[in-house]
Amino acid sequence: MAELLAVQGDITEQDVDAVVNAANSSLMGGGGVDGAIHRKGGPDILAECRALRASQYGKGLKTGQAVATTGGLLPARWVIHTVGPVWSATEDRSDLLASCYRESLRVADELGAQTVAFPAVSTGVYGWPIQDGARIAVETVRTTPTKVHQIRFTLFTPEALTAFLSALA
Numbered sequence: 001m002a003e004l005l006a007v008q009g010d011i012t013e014q015d016v017d018a019v020v021n022a023a024n025s026s027l028m029g030g031g032g033v034d035g036a037i038h039r040k041g042g043p044d045i046l047a048e049c050r051a052l053r054a055s056q057y058g059k060g061l062k063t064g065q066a067v068a069t070t071g072g073l074l075p076a077r078w079v080i081h082t083v084g085p086v087w088s089a090t091e092d093r094s095d096l097l098a099s100c101y102r103e104s105l106r107v108a109d110e111l112g113a114q115t116v117a118f119p120a121v122s123t124g125v126y127g128w129p130i131q132d133g134a135r136i137a138v139e140t141v142r143t144t145p146t147k148v149h150q151i152r153f154t155l156f157t158p159e160a161l162t163a164f165l166s167a168l169a
Helices: 032-041 043-054 094-111 130-143 158-168
Strands: 003-008 018-023 066-070 078-083 115-118 150-155
Touching: 003 130, 003 158, 018 032, 018 094, 032 043, 043 066, 066 094, 078 094, 094 115, 094 130, 130 150, 130 158, 150 158
Parallel strands: 003 150, 018 078, 018 115, 115 150
Antiparallel strands: 066 078
16 A cells, blocks of 8 residues: 655655646646646656657547656656646536546556655646545545555645645544
């Protein structure tokens, strides 16, 4: 069973095998976590994302899916890109959010990653309420079989850290 941790910090500075990127479907960078990873990781990440778009992901990465690239200049060896759902008050998209975590762990296992840092997927500009996002993230990684030894939820705000610590308790 993987060790689960919640820490406040910058995901681009985590010394882990893989960091998970809350990407948009284009894989071409954006704001928030996605923009930070692309900026700090350098051009190799974008080059591999472009190659993925030119091959099997011509229409972009679907919500809930995950794919890996190099970590570029990041301390992490790999970036696992996953596309979270936009929160909706009228449609339950919880399964799509859970899929982001499951699929990221599946990719991590394929890579042989022992340590993985996750952001709070979909809780930024995609509007997912942080308490619910934390609950789904923790429940999903707890129930997903994986060879990963340590899963580190790396959270940017004190509010997000509090929500994840509560979900872990």
